[in-house]
Amino acid sequence: MRIVAPQKHHWSISSLKSIPADVSVSAIIVGLIATMVSYAGPLLIVFQAAKGAGLSDGLLSSWIWAISIGSGLTAIILSIWFKTPVITAWSTPGAVLLVSSLTVYSYADAIGAYIFSAVVITLLGVSGLFSTLMKYVPQSITTAMLAGILLSFGVEVFVSMQHLPALALPMIFCYLFAKRWSPRYAVVLTLLVGLVVAFGLGRLHLEGVHIALVNPIFTMPSFSLDAIIGLGIPLCIVTMASQNAPGIGVLKADGYDTPASPLVATTGLASLLLAPFGAHGINLAAITAAICTGKEAHPDHTKRYISGIACGAFYLVFGMFGVTIASVFSAMPKELIAVIAGLALFASLSSSLAQAMTEPRDRESALVTFLVTISGISIGGIGAAFWGLIAGVITNLILNGDVRKWFVKKGVSQASSER
Template sequence: MVSSNQRWSFSSIKNIPADFSVSALIVGLIATMVSYAGPLLIVFQAAKAASLSDALLSSWIWAISIGSGVTAIVLSIRYRTPVITAWSTPGAVLLVTSLSVYSYGDAIGAYLFSAVVITLLGVSGLFSTIMRYVPPAITTAMLAGILLSFGVQVFVSMQQLPALALPMMISYLLAKRWSPRYAVVLSLLVGLLTAFLLNRFELAGIQIAIVEPVFTMPAFSLDAIIGLGIPLCIVTMASQNAPGIGVLQADGYDTPTSPLITTTGAASLLLAPFGAHGINLAAITAAICTGKEAHPDPAKRYIAGIACGAFYLVFGMFGATIASVFSAFPKELIAVIAGLALFGSLGSSLASAMSEATQRESALITFLVTISGITIGGIGSAFWGLVAGVITNALLAGDVRRWLGRNRRQPS
């Protein structure tokens, strides 16, 4: 277990040059690429559905990028842990169908409400208390379920564009044999070169422009708070923050939960008037940065968190432009490099989830429910996998009987 309890000090900043590595820098870049090449496109869909202007869309992208960048850098340095933050992807999915129902001012008010609730959950320590009742085997099984589709997409891409995917895979395996630390880096370089030779880059229409953030005065509507604010809070906590904690735990980091939730909640609160629907802990992109691909020494992987945050800041300044840049890459390149970068985390998560014989059944059910993709009440399968695993563990371990026994002994 990697200790993350050291206090903030100037010495922790001074150590950054000594701990710097090219592999951590590249892994941070890959994590940022995955964020912009996939989840950001959902933001575009939501903005289009709500008929937002280009200025509001650019401000939205600026706000979530700056919030993610600053929190990732601050938290990674503070805890010397690769704490990767991002915008709420399930929250953006929710907005695709919900944002057009309310005025933009009411939506901003709902964002503020969600941010306040999340911040209070962090400050109070309630979320940490809840997570203590979830066995590590269940959180790692949930993480494995989330990551599985990314690993599968590597081989799906081989069928779709073998001329690109196969060289990337072969270079990855060869590097794993001779220089495992740079396997993902080499695969990315081979992928970029191959895509260029195959003429698979679509660069037409890319325009570079600096964002001018737009402040929107929030309005508070009970309908928007109930219909948007509460669901946004729930999906962010259940589908982003809970798996995000699971990622850190799976790779051996004992980072305290409450400060992470509080910091991301506060960032969401400050940036909501500029369009940020929610800043939270990342799961998929975090798993890219917390594994051995970033650095063999877990204590030096925090550089990947700093690098990811720095790229967020740079890319965020160009708002909507950056999404068009990444959309110019072949989708197979993004799929393969994301999957390869997550191989290590997927393997370790599966091994950890099944290592405890007494919790193997609970972990298996968590894994299966998570990969099922079911959605109930707008909440994704990661949360329901967590719920199913906890219930299964309680039934099999006899915790329910002990809990009922305690309740019967309590005076009425």
């Protein structure tokens, strides 16, 4: 099946020429914050998985390089292509899966499983099947799911106030005052204040930072049926359910009607090409995407795509230094990362909650979605966001019988248009 993007999304020279005029400091800083959030938490899981598997520093550096380069290139390409802040990242639930799985299978077999997963995801994107399935989910449910995902980040802002009030309080007050008098630069100013205060408190440990370029290592894959079944299939499922589905939900919640098929296909192809260098999976981001799709990036939603390009560019720069980047974020207090991430997500969290409850007939299904998502349950290695989505759809079908006909009609119409 051939993928055809709407005419306005076609790659053109004119789309490249408009980039300099659309660049803004706020979008670049928001892109930097999104990249910081990606490295500050999920990368530690990659370290844990590599340590458990006994991988060498060289293989670990290559792994970080591969997922960074893959995330960077896909974010830049897709953001320019669709003029939308399309943020990509590596599969965090996939990395969690690898903490135990890499101790069971050889590294070459794991690479083979990565390739299998990437091929399946690419086919799901190219065929348009994933895009069709996403049409079965009402917007109230996707926004409720997003609100559930973001809630913990908002709460962490005030939890950090208890752990390190001398840092958290100045950042919070800076954000509030800037939000009133200079809302466009609220996040930028808050980040600067956070860094200055952290330095004054002696909480920036820059002496442990060592700079060194990565030497990517190619690993010849081997294909084991056990690894494909035990690692490849679960990796594919958790990436699609826990990353790509919420990622599409984030874009929809902020009013971007970007076709899902080319996004999934592109990330799947990037995963396939970079798997031999250690990339376990490149996919659409959810948390970091919400940072870049909100008003903090730019008041004009048509210019927020710059934050996606900036995020991708920072991925590329940081990825070239592999393990070095982890030491940079380890030098910062975790409270600084938590507060700036939470504050940057305030707008997305509030708008998601509001949109989820807009339609009276959908409020109960949206509430179920929200509650299941924040519950943190994990079944079969698949996270709460996916099960919140499923619970919301089932609730909606039970409470609103006619929604099913609407879904089927819309799904068939979408499938026909993509053909």
